[in-house]
Amino acid sequence: MKKLYIETYGCQMNVADTEVIFSILLKAGYERTLSMDEADVIMANTCSIRDNAEQRIWGRIREFSVQKKRRGEVLVGIVGCMAERLKESLLKSGEVDFVAGPDAYRHLPELIAAVRPDSPQIDVLLSRDETYADINPVRTDTNGVSAFISIMRGCNNVCSYCVVPYTRGVERSRDPKTIVREACDVFSRGYKEVTLLGQNVDSYRYGDVSFADLLAMVADVSPELRVRFATSHPKDISDELIAVMASRENICRHIHLPVQSGSDRMLEKMRRRYTREWYLERVAAIRRAMPDCGLTTDVIAGFCSETEEDHADTLSLMDEVGFDWAFMFAYSERPGTLAARKYPDDVPPEVKTRRLNEIIELQGRKGLESYRHEIGRTHRVLVEGPSKRDPSQLCGRTGSNKMCVFPAGGHKCGDYVDVVVRDCTSATLICELTI
Numbered sequence: 392m393k394k395l396y397i398e399t400y401g402c403q404m405n406v407a408d409t410e411v412i413f414s415i416l417l418k419a420g421y422e423r424t425l426s427m428d429e430a431d432v433i434m435a436n437t438c439s440i441r442d443n444a445e446q447r448i449w450g451r452i453r454e455f456s457v458q459k460k461r462r463g464e465v466l467v468g469i470v471g472c473m474a475e476r477l478k479e480s481l482l483k484s485g486e487v488d489f490v491a492g493p494d495a496y497r498h499l500p501e502l503i504a505a506v507r508p509d510s511p512q513i514d515v516l517l518s519r520d521e522t523y524a525d526i527n528p529v530r531t532d533t534n535g536v537s538a539f540i541s542i543m544r545g546c547n548n549v550c551s552y553c554v555v556p557y558t559r560g561v562e563r564s565r566d567p568k569t570i571v572r573e574a575c576d577v578f579s580r581g582y583k584e585v586t587l588l589g590q591n592v593d594s595y596r597y598g599d600v601s602f603a604d605l606l607a608m609v610a611d612v613s614p615e616l617r618v619r620f621a622t623s624h625p626k627d628i629s630d631e632l633i634a635v636m637a638s639r640e641n642i643c644r645h646i647h648l649p650v651q652s653g654s655d656r657m658l659e660k661m662r663r664r665y666t667r668e669w670y671l672e673r674v675a676a677i678r679r680a681m682p683d684c685g686l687t688t689d690v691i692a693g694f695c696s697e698t699e700e701d702h703a704d705t706l707s708l709m710d711e712v713g714f715d716w717a718f719m720f721a722y723s724e725r726p727g728t729l730a731a732r733k734y735p736d737d738v739p740p741e742v743k744t745r746r747l748n749e750i751i752e753l754q755g756r757k758g759l760e761s762y763r764h765e766i767g768r769t770h771r772v773l774v775e776g777p778s779k780r781d782p783s784q785l786c787g788r789t790g791s792n793k794m795c796v797f798p799a800g801g802h803k804c805g806d807y808v809d810v811v812v813r814d815c816t817s818a819t820l821i822c823e824l825t826i
């Protein structure tokens with residue numbers, strides 16, 4: 392049997408896609424290996440979201456070609472978003488044997504079989520309807536507690552800075568019956584948490600079924616199964632969804648709600664199609680229904696023409712909301728996007744970096760504040776495994792997605808445990824077991 396090794400970069404969607412790829416290729420007779428040194432086929436499932444994500448992968452391609460030189464027979468494949476964006480030009484490097492875009496994974500067995508030394512293979516056709524609905528992903532997590540379920544693919548939003556609509560194609564939703572079936576299946580195999588994944592879950596729609604309906608259907612699989620989801624779009628997150636979340640104990644009270652900027656002028660230019668006021672109102676609606684709801688976000692510093700005043704608006708919004716956590720980035724121009732075509736990337740790199748650092752510094756303080764707020768409170772956490780720092784302790788997350796560490800006390804992966812928070816850092820709650 393040929394041994395297959397896959398490295399996964401980028402978002403959770405890519406983790407879920409790698410599980411689909413394993414399912415397709417194991418069925419075709421491959422065997423999974425965790426060691427690149429013994430692999431017959433080496434693949435990278437790639438990300439194009441920022442230039443540095445792609446640079447990292449070019450570095451890996453050079454590592455892979457060292458393996459090819461050393462062992463001859465090895466095939467190297469690039470799949471995912473970077474495959475879709477760069478297409479044939481990836482083959483020109485001479486170091487890649489096959490290239491497959493996100494909608495071409497069903498054809499991987501034939502594509503790989505057709506590779507010859509002088510004939511690399513490529514399939515980057517995007518689809519209007521592929522959702523891999525019938526494929527049972529091979530889970531690659533190590534603890535057997537938490538599974539990703541992809542509920543839709545692609546994106547129709549076309550935010551001006553973003554490459555995703557070009558790499559993942561148009562939005563399409565997966566049949567809810569197959570999603571509920573997958574949730575039942577993982578639950579019956581001992582998983583206790585599922586995360587429903589899509590670029591913009593709020594625009595999920597299959598016939599009459601909205602995302603709020605789907606969330607309720609998955610939550611009703613079992614009260615013992617926790618349900619999470621990502622990512623929400625501020626323009627689409629509905630009162631109906633908030634009401635469904637509030638109505639069910641096993642839907643985790645956490646929303647990842649990327650704001651990108653606090654300046655209306657920037658939001659308009661980014662084509663986000665909401666205003667600062669709208670965003671703040673959505674946050675207020677979430678907190679009215681669920682005062683304890685965790686909120687996290689994404690922020691971009693230094694988008695085209697951003698002024699100090701725009702930047703100050705981002706800081707003041709972050710100060711006002713007090714996010715638990717944020718993913719913060721300097722703007723990276725992506726070829727082919729609306730912004731790359733229309734607006735010069737005119738904020739100097741050192742200004743971007745300074746603004747990003749101010750954002751990171753503020754978020755560090757706000758995050759710590761929100762974690763400190765938890766001291767003295769009790770939470771039900773799902774045990775995910777031993778703590779990385781101290782293996783005699785366990786770790787697991789609260790419903791609001793805050794990481795906790797606590798004494799093992801005879802508990803194991805997959806148990807629900809009640810803990811009381813005694814101390815914290817800006818990323819971890821330090822807890823004791825309640826008696």
Ligand code: 5AD
Pocket residue numbers: 440441552553554649651689690691720721722723724725
């Ligand atoms: N430059 C910087 N950050 C970006 N993101 C998306 N595109 C870009 C870009 N061109 C960020 C956004 C998005 C997250 C996944 O990545 O904040 O929400």
Ligand code: SF4
Pocket residue numbers: 400401402403404405437438439440471472554555558559
């Ligand atoms: Fe990266 Fe976006 Fe593709 Fe995910 S969808 S892998 S974040 S480019």
